[in-house]
Amino acid sequence: MDEAESDLEIRPIDELDLDGIIALDEKIGGQYRPDYWEGRIAYFLRRDPEASVLAEFNGEVVGFMLGEVRAGEFGLDEATGWIEVLGVDPDHRGKAIGRRLAERMLLHFSRREAKNVRTLVHQEREDLFSFFAALGFESDPLRPLIKGL
Numbered sequence: 001m002d003e004a005e006s007d008l009e010i011r012p013i014d015e016l017d018l019d020g021i022i023a024l025d026e027k028i029g030g031q032y033r034p035d036y037w038e039g040r041i042a043y044f045l046r047r048d049p050e051a052s053v054l055a056e057f058n059g060e061v062v063g064f065m066l067g068e069v070r071a072g073e074f075g076l077d078e079a080t081g082w083i084e085v086l087g088v089d090p091d092h093r094g095k096a097i098g099r100r101l102a103e104r105m106l107l108h109f110s111r112r113e114a115k116n117v118r119t120l121v122h123q124e125r126e127d128l129f130s131f132f133a134a135l136g137f138e139s140d141p142l143r144p145l146i147k148g149l
């Protein structure tokens with residue numbers, strides 16, 4: 001185990017992590033969105049408290065992944081794990097933090113007897129496609145459709 005790995009903790013998210021996640025999102029996307037994250041974190045903690053995970057390096061939030069297990073949606077009988085949103089600190093990328101967050105979340109999904117894990121990625125996000133491909137994700141026969149209103 002190298003030094004970075006030994007100082008890195010991957011653990012379930014709790015409400016006290018809100019400020020760290022807001023700050024990391026702002027660092028990644030340039031927008032300060034406290035209300036958005038308060039709502040999202042509350043939602044995921046209520047729905048599936050053990051699923052969403054955080055990476056901490058020397059006490060600082062350097063990554064997070066929110067998701068949950070859902071069943072019965074879109075005519076899918078079986079339980080499916082959904083990865084909803086993720087972010088790794090740009091100063092800490094390429095150190096397998098994203099991979100370790102996903103491994104922890106997928107372990108939880110398996111324990112909850114999900115048969116698959118799904119996510120949605122914008123077609124222009126080559127970085128996210130490459131990340132998920134490296135983790136073994138493939139194209140899904142279930143395809144999203146949209147119509148403007």
Ligand SMILES: CC(C)(COP(=O)(O)OP(=O)(O)OC[C@H]1O[C@@H](n2cnc3c(N)ncnc32)[C@H](O)[C@@H]1OP(=O)(O)O)[C@@H](O)C(=O)NCCC(=O)NCCS
Nearest residue numbers: 025086087088093094095096097098099127128130131134
């Ligand atoms: C995608 C992201 C999560 C990757 O995090 P990371 O910790 O750097 O990824 P890892 O080091 O765990 O990489 C895992 C695998 O994915 C691949 N990968 C990761 N980022 C990649 C990229 N940008 N391009 C190509 N491959 C990539 C790695 O090569 C690695 O493959 P390997 O294990 O076969 O060597 C991170 O870049 C990120 O947070 N991007 C922004 C996400 C975002 O916009 N979120 C919305 C707002 S919060």
